[in-house]
Amino acid sequence: MPLDYKRILSALAVLLCLLLPAAALAAKVNAEPGIEPGQVVVDEAGLLDRSERAELARHIEGLQEKHGIGIAVVTKKSLHGKDIVKYTDNLMNQRFSPGQNGNTVLLIAIDQRDFQIVTDAKMHAIITNDGGAPYLRDAFLDDLSDGRYQAAFLAYADTVDELVSYYEKEGKPFDPADQFSWIALGIAVILALVVMYGVQSYLVSMMSNVQPGYGAGAYLLDDSIRLEAPTDTFLYMTVTRAPKPKESDRDGGSDIGGGHGGIGGKF
Amino acid sequence: MAKTSVNYQCPNCSAPLPYQPGKEKAVCEYCGTEFEISVLEELYRHAEERAAQERAAQEAKWDTDAAGSEWTEEEAAALRAFTCSSCGAEIVSDENTMATECCYCGNPTLLPSRFAGMLKPDYIIPFKKTKQEAVAALKEFYKGKYLLPSSFTGGNRVEAIQPMYVPFWLFDAEVEGHATFRAYQDHVFETSDEIITETNVYECLRSGTMRYERVPADGSKKMDDSYMDSIEPFDFSELVPFQATYLAGNLADKYDVDAEAAVPRADMRMSQTTVDVLEDAVTGYDRKEIQSSSVIKEDSKVAYAMVPVWILTTRYENRPYTFMMNGQTGKVVGSLPIDEKKKWLYPSVAALVSIPIVYWLAKLFV
Numbered sequence: 004m005p006l007d008y009k010r011i012l013s014a015l016a017v018l019l020c021l022l023l024p025a026a027a028l029a030a031k032v033n034a035e036p037g038i039e040p041g042q043v044v045v046d047e048a049g050l051l052d053r054s055e056r057a058e059l060a061r062h063i064e065g066l067q068e069k070h071g072i073g074i075a076v077v078t079k080k081s082l083h084g085k086d087i088v089k090y091t092d093n094l095m096n097q098r099f100s101p102g103q104n105g106n107t108v109l110l111i112a113i114d115q116r117d118f119q120i121v122t123d124a125k126m127h128a129i130i131t132n133d134g135g136a137p138y139l140r141d142a143f144l145d146d147l148s149d150g151r152y153q154a155a156f157l158a159y160a161d162t163v164d165e166l167v168s169y170y171e172k173e174g175k176p177f178d179p180a181d182q183f184s185w186i187a188l189g190i191a192v193i194l195a196l197v198v199m200y201g202v203q204s205y206l207v208s209m210m211s212n213v214q215p216g217y218g219a220g221a222y223l224l225d226d227s228i229r230l231e232a233p234t235d236t237f238l239y240m241t242v243t244r245a246p247k248p249k250e251s252d253r254d255g256g257s258d259i260g261g262g263h264g265g266i267g268g269k270f
Numbered sequence: 271m272a273k274t275s276v277n278y279q280c281p282n283c284s285a286p287l288p289y290q291p292g293k294e295k296a297v298c299e300y301c302g303t304e305f306e307i308s309v310l311e312e313l314y315r316h317a318e319e320r321a322a323q324e325r326a327a328q329e330a331k332w333d334t335d336a337a338g339s340e341w342t343e344e345e346a347a348a349l350r351a352f353t354c355s356s357c358g359a360e361i362v363s364d365e366n367t368m369a370t371e372c373c374y375c376g377n378p379t380l381l382p383s384r385f386a387g388m389l390k391p392d393y394i395i396p397f398k399k400t401k402q403e404a405v406a407a408l409k410e411f412y413k414g415k416y417l418l419p420s421s422f423t424g425g426n427r428v429e430a431i432q433p434m435y436v437p438f439w440l441f442d443a444e445v446e447g448h449a450t451f452r453a454y455q456d457h458v459f460e461t462s463d464e465i466i467t468e469t470n471v472y473e474c475l476r477s478g479t480m481r482y483e484r485v486p487a488d489g490s491k492k493m494d495d496s497y498m499d500s501i502e503p504f505d506f507s508e509l510v511p512f513q514a515t516y517l518a519g520n521l522a523d524k525y526d527v528d529a530e531a532a533v534p535r536a537d538m539r540m541s542q543t544t545v546d547v548l549e550d551a552v553t554g555y556d557r558k559e560i561q562s563s564s565v566i567k568e569d570s571k572v573a574y575a576m577v578p579v580w581i582l583t584t585r586y587e588n589r590p591y592t593f594m595m596n597g598q599t600g601k602v603v604g605s606l607p608i609d610e611k612k613k614w615l616y617p618s619v620a621a622l623v624s625i626p627i628v629y630w631l632a633k634l635f636v
């Protein structure tokens with residue numbers, strides 16, 4: 004009995020038509036899984052193990068309660084080219100805004116090694132573009148770059164805690180310009196020593212005007228100078244190559260619209 | 271005659287650069303720089319020329335014999351010489367002037383000695399500044415010297431002030447200078463991840479002639495060379511032919527550095543300035559450095575002159591301090607004592623004041 008190719012083909016076509024939307028649906032579900040209400044750690048990229056996830060979540064929940072704020076850490080394998088700032092901001096607006104006193108989300112896109120923090124209007128007033136935002140980033144970026152994800156996420160949460168506590172206590176946002184800086188003091192002391200040395204050298208040099216003579220310029224008859232035509236010969240060329248200093252991403256945070264703020268970069 | 275085996279040196283790194291016959295270019299095995307053989311040959315030729323010029327420079331001698339002249343018997347008879355029993359300084363004066371104390375060490379015992387062994391100067395610059403002017407100029411010199419001990423000016427008196435004619439050899443010459451410079455031109459451009467600097471290296475030869483007149487070198491060992499350099503310049507256009515009458519009432523230092531011995535200092539000063547003039551003619555480059563130079567003097571002449579100097583001595587904490595004033599222009603030179611407390615106090619105050627200011631500035635950047 005001859006095989007009925009037509010029937011088999013049409014059956015396959017029907018099957019395909021049924022399966023494709025299901026596959027697409029499955030992919031969609033995988034990309035944007037449902038986030039349970041109250042969940043603060045969403046580790047889609049699988050950077051943490053189960054116990055780390057639990058510990059981080061417990062820690063963040065404690066801080067949320069303490070300040071009435073929202074903190075969330077989200078890791079993704081890829082954003083598939085979506086704008087990370089908009090994406091993270093939307094995510095915060097839709098999923099992670101439990102706090103009365105402000106909310107922030109840290110999102111990691113592991114394929115491009117991008118990180119992004121967003122803050123809502125209240126949190127943005129606490130973590131300012133030039134003050135808290137770079138301070139917060141610098142607190143976890145090294146750990147993040149070195150792959151110590153748990154340490155980086157804990158540092159992020161603890162630094163948010165620190166900045167919010169500072170705001171509650173001082174009534175104004177953290178600003179490194181207000182803080183005492185040992186580095187600046189060190190620079191000041193070193194430069195003061197340079198000033199001291201310079202002033203002393205100058206004062207001592209005033210005490211004597213005795214110095215060996217140089218040259219006989221005072222006795223050269225200027226109009227007697229006759230120069231011959233110069234001879235300049237090209238000898239050779241050398242080439243030196245120096246790697247360009249990497250563009251520093253050490254600037255501050257920025258406004259991202261609607262009173263929200265953000266800071267991000269590569270790690 | 272063609273050289274059979276020329277081994278060049280790499281002009282960039284000085285490594286041996288073997289000659290490859292029949293090739294137009296040579297590449298250094300060590301630094302990888304490429305050279306035209308014709309350029310290397312030219313460099314080699316220039317170096318040989320320079321060596322010849324250096325030989326010529328060494329052969330050119332000053333005619334020092336013509337400097338100074340003999341005294342007449344009458345003139346010599348009217349002069350007296352004194353020798354300091356302490357420091358050995360020899361001082362000359364006319365018969366009516368007594369040197370009472372040594373102007374170098376303050377020793378009051380000066381032994382008369384036979385006047386001899388000193389040529390008659392060709393020229394002299396007579397004193398134009400008086401004793402009062404010298405004292406006033408020294409007071410002025412103290413002003414604005416913050417580290418001067420307060421007791422120095424308070425209890426201070428000028429212990430001795432003496433007019434002294436100091437012997438100088440004056441060198442005239444037409445010089446021919448040759449110098450080789452290495453000059454560099456940088457072209458910097460950037461790619462997306464590198465900064466590339468291309469440096470073109472040139473050999474620049476500069477030659478020229480110029481004339482110096484009356485380059486001075488003092489003829490006294492007792493006079494500190496640095497003091498004598500610092501007291502310059504003298505306006506040698508006011509030189510007048512020497513006459514013994516100018517010595518009346520003044521002292522003169524008997525030279526103990528003859529013209530021949532003063533030559534190296536004069537040579538050095540002329541060479542420095544000649545090379546500077548040639549270096550100024552190397553323009554259009556980012557950097558330059560001198561490789562070699564030779565300065566050949568021609569048509570040279572040496573004269574012997576006396577120039578006027580006021581020597582002021584004062585004592586502070588048992589140490590003599592000597593100041594000198596140019597007896598023609600009034601310029602004072604000298605080294606003042608330093609108050610050790612003030613030396614540390616003032617700079618410390620400046621440092622303490624600057625700390626908060628610098629801290630505040632540093633905060634803007636860290």
Ligand SMILES: [Zn+2]
Pocket residue numbers: 280281282283284285298299300301302303
């Ligand atoms: Zn080389």
Ligand SMILES: [Zn+2]
Pocket residue numbers: 354355356357358359372373374375376377
């Ligand atoms: Zn003496």
